Amino acid sequence: MSKPLLVCRDSDDSIEPTFSVFCVGYEQTRWRAHELVRDFFRRHLNSFALSFSEWKKIDGDSAAAALARSAKMVYATDNYKRRGEFGELFLHGILRDFYGAEPAVSKIYFLDTPNDTAKGFDAVHVVVNDTGELDLWLGEAKLYVDMKSAISAVVASLNEHMGNEFLRKEFLAISNKFDDGWEHVEKLKELLDDNTSLDVIVDRLVMPVLLTYQSATIGTYDKVCDPYIADLIVEAKEAWQDFKDKLPYDFPLAIHFIVLPLEDTKAVRDIAHETLMKYQTL
Template sequence: MGPFKAHEVIEERVNELDLRSYLVGFDINDSGVSFYRLDPLVMKILSALHEFAYGFHEGTNTDNTETLSKLIEASRSIYKIDEYQKVKDLYLNSGSLTDAVADKYLRRGEFGELILHLILRDFHNTVPLLSKIYFKDSVGHTVHGFDAVHIDPVNKTLWLGESKLYIDPRKGINELIKDVDEHFKSDYLNSEFNLISKKIRHTQNTSEQEYWINTLSSGGKLSEKLHKINIPLLCTYTCDAFEKFDDETSNEFSEYYRNKILMLKKHFDDNYTHPLKSHLNIILMLFPVSNKIELVKKLHQKLSLIQQIGG
């Protein structure tokens, strides 16, 4: 059980070495009518907001008297990012948002990174090594290029993750493949490793500092470093399975869902041709939801309310 208890809302339906899939199912209301559990999903995602924004850079615990102020601070730090503020305005002030406009303005965004943070923490037992939001907001330094930089302290692995929020999963997967092509080259990686090594000193997770500083130092072999790295690629997207069915436990839903996941995995395999393919530990993570636009709208609505509490 992870720190945020994501399994209460999110089910890991496919668990394979290079493929994971997640889903949120249905519940019934007081009238016995089935509904998709969008609101519990939104609240579960936002439960990881403060840790996502600040990682372990300010410690691993928050005083009970500071819980609300830290949450408000975290929401404000996210909206200090210009692009993210623009996306919020677009989502909340637009009467109707077309799929084309939505994908144009929110192909990635911090919500994709927040969902990735939650899944890595609760389903893969990682801990955050660095937080991009923390460095954007507090330190003002150039930040690393990955959407997640986590570690598994038990297995001594580094998790460098990428995330996409798309309506069309194939487009999201194509963009994830582009990220791998751009980011997993020796020059780029060595540059990122140096940045990460310097910023590790800003975290209070001191027991891991020296190990990862030494591991990522420029003197080591790239092949040895890649062996210690897992690359989770998360695509959260709209899926029609939640319109066609209203019970995720039914055989019909399960068959339809799995076929969709396997088709997307095939799409990834057919298009993933990185020259270092045999050296990269890729984990494709697929997270279909009922409606990506509605999910993002709800997240912005809740986050805006938190931001406004402090006046």
């Protein structure tokens, strides 16, 4: 893949949950909202919305048609302001670009109608760990204006999704959607089999959490500089601390807490919607 637009400004794998903060920076004093959307649509929309086999078949002759098909599968409505697909797309792209993850299934691909919303986790990816085994990454993404509201919402989602019954239903739904052409299908089916103890599965689960919110820091600056980076990190670590404080102390999964601050959440959402509509007519 080509170079990502996002830049990791800070990360810490020594703390729990682990922490990373990303940004897109500025160009000629303008925060790069359009570039953010353009980058994720160009490089990640197809792998986000299509099945593995369809995605891998794309070539120079079919690229435009594939983007149009992918865009149409996300949604086809002007009532988009509370939908979560763009946050899910951002999480998907970050996992691919920075964590070596690949999608196990595209939940959007299997929706009955384009305007349905996918249930369960916002991302279902795998990462080959240091021992050569598969870890299953089940992600949550929140695209909000207010940081604290986003944190409260994501913690509520995590608590809801951690029950044994919910996990078993989610594993069944995931397993029914595997693409037989995907190289990891048999290993993941074996891991998620009903006869595999949840104790074993939980040891192989990782939960990436993407927090996207409207940043006071970004609006204070008009270029990337050392004070900007320092302030952005302080703001993001405040979000991390709030998240950690709200998370149950005995939460059983490893969490990667990923922060993507925005200058204007509504503007990013509107740009993404306009771009999606244009791609549908390619």
